[in-house]
Amino acid sequence: MTESDVAVVGFAQAPNVRATHGTTNGVEMLVPVFDELLDGTGLSKKDIGFWCSGSSDYLAGRAFSFIAAIDAIGAFPPINESHVEMDAAWALFEAWVKIRTGEVDTALVYGFGKSSAGDLRRTLAMQLDPYFVAPLWPDSVAVAGLQARLGLDSGLFSEQQMAQVAARSRADAQRNPNAQVSGEVQVSDLLERPYVADPLRAHDCAPITDGASAVLLASADRARELRARPAWITGLEHRVESAQLGGRDLTASPSTSDAASAADATGVEVAELHAPFSHQEILLRTAIGLGESTRINPSGGALCGNPMFAAGLSRIGEAASRVWSGEAGKVLAHATSGPALQQNLVCVMEG
Amino acid sequence: MTETSEPLSAPLEVGFDYTRSLGSVLGRFATALRQRRITGVRGSDGRVHVPAVEYDPLTFEPLDELVDVGSDGTVLSWSWTPQPLEGQPLRHAFGWALIRLDGADTALLHAVDAGTPDRMRTGMRVRARWAAEPVGGIRDIACFDPVEDAAQQAPAPADSDEPVTKLTTPIHLHYRHSASPEESRYLRGLAEGRLLGQRCPACGKVYIPPRGACPTDGVPTEEEVELPDTGIVTTFCIVNVPFLGQRIQPPYVAAYVLLDGADIAFLHLVLGCAAEDVRMGMRVRAEWKPRAEWDTTLQNIDHFTPSGEPDAPYKSYAHHL
Ligand SMILES: [Zn+2]
Numbered sequence: 215m216t217e218s219d220v221a222v223v224g225f226a227q228a229p230n231v232r233a234t235h236g237t238t239n240g241v242e243m244l245v246p247v248f249d250e251l252l253d254g255t256g257l258s259k260k261d262i263g264f265w266c267s268g269s270s271d272y273l274a275g276r277a278f279s280f281i282a283a284i285d286a287i288g289a290f291p292p293i294n295e296s297h298v299e300m301d302a303a304w305a306l307f308e309a310w311v312k313i314r315t316g317e318v319d320t321a322l323v324y325g326f327g328k329s330s331a332g333d334l335r336r337t338l339a340m341q342l343d344p345y346f347v348a349p350l351w352p353d354s355v356a357v358a359g360l361q362a363r364l365g366l367d368s369g370l371f372s373e374q375q376m377a378q379v380a381a382r383s384r385a386d387a388q389r390n391p392n393a394q395v396s397g398e399v400q401v402s403d404l405l406e407r408p409y410v411a412d413p414l415r416a417h418d419c420a421p422i423t424d425g426a427s428a429v430l431l432a433s434a435d436r437a438r439e440l441r442a443r444p445a446w447i448t449g450l451e452h453r454v455e456s457a458q459l460g461g462r463d464l465t466a467s468p469s470t471s472d473a474a475s476a477a478d479a480t481g482v483e484v485a486e487l488h489a490p491f492s493h494q495e496i497l498l499r500t501a502i503g504l505g506e507s508t509r510i511n512p513s514g515g516a517l518c519g520n521p522m523f524a525a526g527l528s529r530i531g532e533a534a535s536r537v538w539s540g541e542a543g544k545v546l547a548h549a550t551s552g553p554a555l556q557q558n559l560v561c562v563m564e565g
Numbered sequence: 566m567t568e569t570s571e572p573l574s575a576p577l578e579v580g581f582d583y584t585r586s587l588g589s590v591l592g593r594f595a596t597a598l599r600q601r602r603i604t605g606v607r608g609s610d611g612r613v614h615v616p617a618v619e620y621d622p623l624t625f626e627p628l629d630e631l632v633d634v635g636s637d638g639t640v641l642s643w644s645w646t647p648q649p650l651e652g653q654p655l656r657h658a659f660g661w662a663l664i665r666l667d668g669a670d671t672a673l674l675h676a677v678d679a680g681t682p683d684r685m686r687t688g689m690r691v692r693a694r695w696a697a698e699p700v701g702g703i704r705d706i707a708c709f710d711p712v713e714d715a716a717q718q719a720p721a722p723a724d725s726d727e728p729v730t731k732l733t734t735p736i737h738l739h740y741r742h743s744a745s746p747e748e749s750r751y752l753r754g755l756a757e758g759r760l761l762g763q764r765c766p767a768c769g770k771v772y773i774p775p776r777g778a779c780p781t782d783g784v785p786t787e788e789e790v791e792l793p794d795t796g797i798v799t800t801f802c803i804v805n806v807p808f809l810g811q812r813i814q815p816p817y818v819a820a821y822v823l824l825d826g827a828d829i830a831f832l833h834l835v836l837g838c839a840a841e842d843v844r845m846g847m848r849v850r851a852e853w854k855p856r857a858e859w860d861t862t863l864q865n866i867d868h869f870t871p872s873g874e875p876d877a878p879y880k881s882y883a884h885h886l
Contacts, residue, residue: 360661
C-alpha cells in the first residue's frame with residue numbers, strides 16, 4: 215500500500231428499530247455508537263482528525279439539525295467537521311479525500327436518521343424535482359413501484375424473484391443482531407400477501423427504521439496500527455443521474471455501472487448493496503456485473519433495516535468487516551441516495 | 566440520570582410556501598399549462614423532453630426550443646396507491662404513472678384516475694383532465710383519465726397570455742418531536758415552577774436546559790441541580806425591528822440570562838426597565854406567570870426583571886460569554 219492509501223478500520227451501528235424515544239438530532243443513538251467504535255482502538259475523540267456526517271433536515275423537521283448532533287462528539291475545543299445532506303456514504307467519500315490530501319490521518323464518519331418522527335414516504339417527496347414533480351407529492355414507495363413495473367414488464371425479473379430476495383435477506387439477517395426484520399419465510403407465502411403499492415408488497419419495501427452508524431477511516435500508517443487486517447479502499451466512485459425520473463432508464467442503473475467500473479468491481483467475493491426495494495437489488499447486481507459466486511448482503515441488507523442517511527454507510531462497514539475477519543479478500547459496498555437509485559456510490563475494499 | 570418516565574413529545578407542524586423563479590424554459594412550460602397546453606423542449610439529439618428541461622441531460626447543452634405535444638399519451642409504467650397521502654392529486658385510490666405524451670420522448674409522472682387497479686395496464690391510453698382554474702403549474706393537470714372515460718371535447722384553452730415567472734408550492738410536513746430524557750426532566754420541572762439543570766460528569770459544568778451530551782465532552786449530563794430563578798444578563802440586544810409573529814411592541818430587550826450556579830445562559834426577555842438601562846452584568850430575577858397558566862415550557866417565566874442588586878463584576882461572567 216502507498217502512503218496515499220486509506221483503509222476502513224472501524225464500524226459500529228445502533229440497533230435498527232422501528233422507532234426510538236430519542237431526539238431527531240441523533241445524540242442518544244450516536245453517543246454509544248462512538249463509544250463502541252473507539253473502544254479498543256486506543257483512540258479518543260480528541261485523536262480524530264476529521265468528522266463528517268450525513269443526515270437530513272427534512273427527516274428531522276428542523277433547520278441545521280446536524281449541528282445538535284455534534285454534541286455527541288464533544289466539539290470544544292473546536293473540531294474539524296463537515297456534513298452532507300445525503301447518505302453518510304457520501305460523507306465517507308469526503309473524508310477519504312481529506313485523508314488522501316494528507317491533511318489528516320484519521321476520520322470518523324457517521325450517519326443518523328429518525329425516520330419515525332415524520333411520514334417518511336411523504337418526506338422523501340422532497341428529494342424530487344421541485345418544479346413539476348414534488349408538487350404532486352409522489353411518495354417513495356409509489357416511485358419505486360414505477361421502477362419495479364418497468365423491470366417486470368421488460369422481463370428483467372419476476373415477482374417471485376423479488377420475493378426470493380426478500381426471503382434470502384431475512385434469513386441472513388438472523389445472524390445480524392442489529393437487524394430490524396429477520397426470520398425464515400417461504401417465497402410462496404410472501405407472494406400471497408397483498409400489494410401495498412402494486413406491484414410492490416410489504417416484503418419488497420425496506421422497513422421504516424431509526425438508526426445510526428459510524429465508520430472509522432485511517433491513513434496507511436495509522437491503519438496498520440489500528441487493525442491487523444485493514445480493509446484498504448482500492449476504488450471509491452460515485453455518479454448521479456438526471457433529476458428527471460421520466461427521462462432516465464429506470465430498468466438499468468447506469469450511474470451504478472459507471473461507478474462500479476471506475477472502482478474496479480471485478481472479482482468481489484462479497485457485496486453489500488443498498489437496495490431499499492427488492493427489485494433494486496436485482497437491478498444493482500446486473501449494473502455492477504455481479505455473478506452467482508458473489509455473496510450478496512450477508513448482513514440482510516436494507517430490506518431488514520434501512521436507517522435513512524446511515525444505511526449506505528452501514529453497507530461499507532458491513533463489507534469491511536468481512537475483510538477484517540478474513541472471510542473475504544475483495545469486497546464491494548454500494549450506497550444509494552435520491553429517488554429510484556438516482557445517485558450511487560461504489561466502494562471496493564481489499565485485505 | 567434520575568429520569569424514569571418517558572421523554573416528552575408533541576406534534577410538530579412544519580409548513581412553508583416555497584416560491585421559485587422559473588426562468589425562460591420552465592416559465593414557458595408553466596405558461597403553456599395555464600393555457601391548457603402541454604409543451605416539451607427539444608433536446609440536442611432531437612428528442613422531446615416533457616416536462617421541459619433547461620439543459621440536455623446527455624450533452625448538458627442549454628435548451629430552449631419549446632414544442633407542443635399532445636394531451637393524450639401512453640402509460641409506460643404504473644403503480645397503484647390504495648390510500649392516497651395528503652397532497653396527492655386525488656383523494657381516492659388511483660394509479661401513479663409514467664406517461665409518454667403523444668409527440669414526446671420522455672415520460673411525465675402524474676396520476677391516473679382509473680378507479681381500480683385492474684383497469685390499469687402498461688400501454689393504456691390516457692388523456693389529461695384539466696383543473697378548473699389553471700394557475701401555471703403541474704397541478705393545472707388535475708390528473709389523467711383512461712381515454713375511454715375522458716371527455717371527448719378538450720376544454721377551451723384558458724386565454725391568459727401573461728407569462729408565468731414564479732411557482733409557489735406549499736409544503737406541509739408533520740412530525741412528532743421528542744425531547745431528550747434530560748430535556749424532558751427539565752420541562753416537567755418547569756411545570757412545577759422548578760428550574761432543573763444537570764451537571765456534566767466530566768467537566769462539572771451545569772447546563773440548563775440539560776443536554777443529551779455535553780458539547781465539550783460528548784457525554785450525557787447526569788447529576789440534577791436545582792437552580793434559583795435569579796441571575797445576571799451576560800449579553801443582550803435591543804429589538805427595534807417589527808417582524809412577523811412578534812408578541813411585544815418594540816423596542817424591547819432579548820438577553821442571555823445566566824442563572825446563579827449555571828454555566829450556560831439562555832435567551833429570555835428583560836422587561837421592567839427602559840431598554841437603554843439594560844447592561845451586561847445586571848442582576849435580574851424571574852417574573853413568573855400566574856401558576857394556573859403554567860405548562861411544560863420556559864414561557865412559565867413571563868420575563869426577567871432587574872432585581873436592584875449591584876451589578877456582577879465583569880470577571881465573574883467573562884468566561885460565560
Ligand atoms: Zn462536560
